[in-house]
Amino acid sequence: MEYIKRVESAFEIIAEPNRRAILSLLVSSQQSVGEIERQLRMPQPTVSKHLRVLRDAGFVESTVDAQRRLYRLKPEPLRQVDAWLAQFRRFWSVHIDALERHLDRMHQTPAKGKTKKKTARPKPRP
Amino acid sequence: MEYIKRVESAFEIIAEPNRRAILSLLVSSQQSVGEIERQLRMPQPTVSKHLRVLRDAGFVESTVDAQRRLYRLKPEPLRQVDAWLAQFRRFWSVHIDALERHLDRMHQTPAKGKTKKKTARPKPRP
DNA sequence: TCTTTATATGTCTTGACACGTATATGCCAG
DNA sequence: CTGGCATATACGTGTCAAGACATATAAAGA
Numbered sequence: 001m002e003y004i005k006r007v008e009s010a011f012e013i014i015a016e017p018n019r020r021a022i023l024s025l026l027v028s029s030q031q032s033v034g035e036i037e038r039q040l041r042m043p044q045p046t047v048s049k050h051l052r053v054l055r056d057a058g059f060v061e062s063t064v065d066a067q068r069r070l071y072r073l074k075p076e077p078l079r080q081v082d083a084w085l086a087q088f089r090r091f092w093s094v095h096i097d098a099l100e101r102h103l104d105r106m107h108q109t110p111a112k113g114k115t116k117k118k119t120a121r122p123k124p125r126p
Numbered sequence: 127m128e129y130i131k132r133v134e135s136a137f138e139i140i141a142e143p144n145r146r147a148i149l150s151l152l153v154s155s156q157q158s159v160g161e162i163e164r165q166l167r168m169p170q171p172t173v174s175k176h177l178r179v180l181r182d183a184g185f186v187e188s189t190v191d192a193q194r195r196l197y198r199l200k201p202e203p204l205r206q207v208d209a210w211l212a213q214f215r216r217f218w219s220v221h222i223d224a225l226e227r228h229l230d231r232m233h234q235t236p237a238k239g240k241t242k243k244k245t246a247r248p249k250p251r252p
Numbered sequence: 253t254c255t256t257t258a259t260a261t262g263t264c265t266t267g268a269c270a271c272g273t274a275t276a277t278g279c280c281a282g
Numbered sequence: 283c284t285g286g287c288a289t290a291t292a293c294g295t296g297t298c299a300a301g302a303c304a305t306a307t308a309a310a311g312a
Binding site: 160 | 288
């Protein structure tokens with residue numbers, strides 16, 4: 001019986017340490033299942049199952065070479081992760097430079113009275 | 127009874143869609159729990175619990191403003207994710223440029239009898 | 253054919269985790 | 283000090299994925 005294959009986001013895929021290890025291994029060159037198995041010292045069914053997940057999610061593809069399958073990377077899903085991460089890069093440079101020391105003094109979004117201001121916020125800090 | 131807090135990798139943290147949404151929300155400016163709750167339309171305990179996870183993992187920090195807590199981003203864990211991702215960037219540019227069109231014909235491993243030939247590969251035991 | 257090698261898949265168990273509901277804590281105002 | 287708002291946490295429940303182990307498929311070589 002085949003289970004319905006849940007569509008997992010790229011983030012869930014790379015949450016698994018063994019899968020990240022496999023991806024890191026494949027970045028140098030394509031590898032067979034046995035090569036991955038030996039280098040990462042994990043049982044062969046484990047490797048095959050993770051590769052199955054990675055293939056279904058588009059992280060890798062395989063070609064047949066006699067009895068063995070050669071797996072190699074595909075870029076799209078990792079690019080998608082990178083795209084999500086991009087929104088924070090601007091924040092990094094700003095943060096490290098100036099904000100680190102005096103965060104407490106900054107006031108958040110003074111305009112846009114969408115929230116009820118009736119809680120006065122006397123700011124009793126000093 | 128307090129459970130032992132598992133140290134989760136940054137990848138496991140951002141595997142959760144709601145947590146990614148919270149992080150995306152905080153990239154513009156710091157927010158209170160209630161503001162997050164309203165914008166993301168999720169129950170307050172859910173927001174608090176995810177914030178707890180994010181705080182324990184170093185993704186956010188909070189300051190107290192009267193009854194409310196203001197949460198803001200911290201850069202380190204996301205930078206760590208970005209660092210892992212960096213190893214694949216080189217691969218992207220190479221891949222998109224040349225390999226995209228004729229993947230099937232490629233035989234990038236040189237001097238290897240690939241075509242159905244005796245690929246016996248003695249595979250010397252270590 | 254039969255055997256060996258390489259890989260895939262099935263089953264079962266276990267444990268992590270997300271969510272809802274209810275409740276606790278803390279801070280402010282009257 | 284009492285009531286109300288903002289946030290945190292405890293508890294019970296269901297889902298789902300990962301690992302261990304066994305087995306199935308397939309190609310190669312004897």
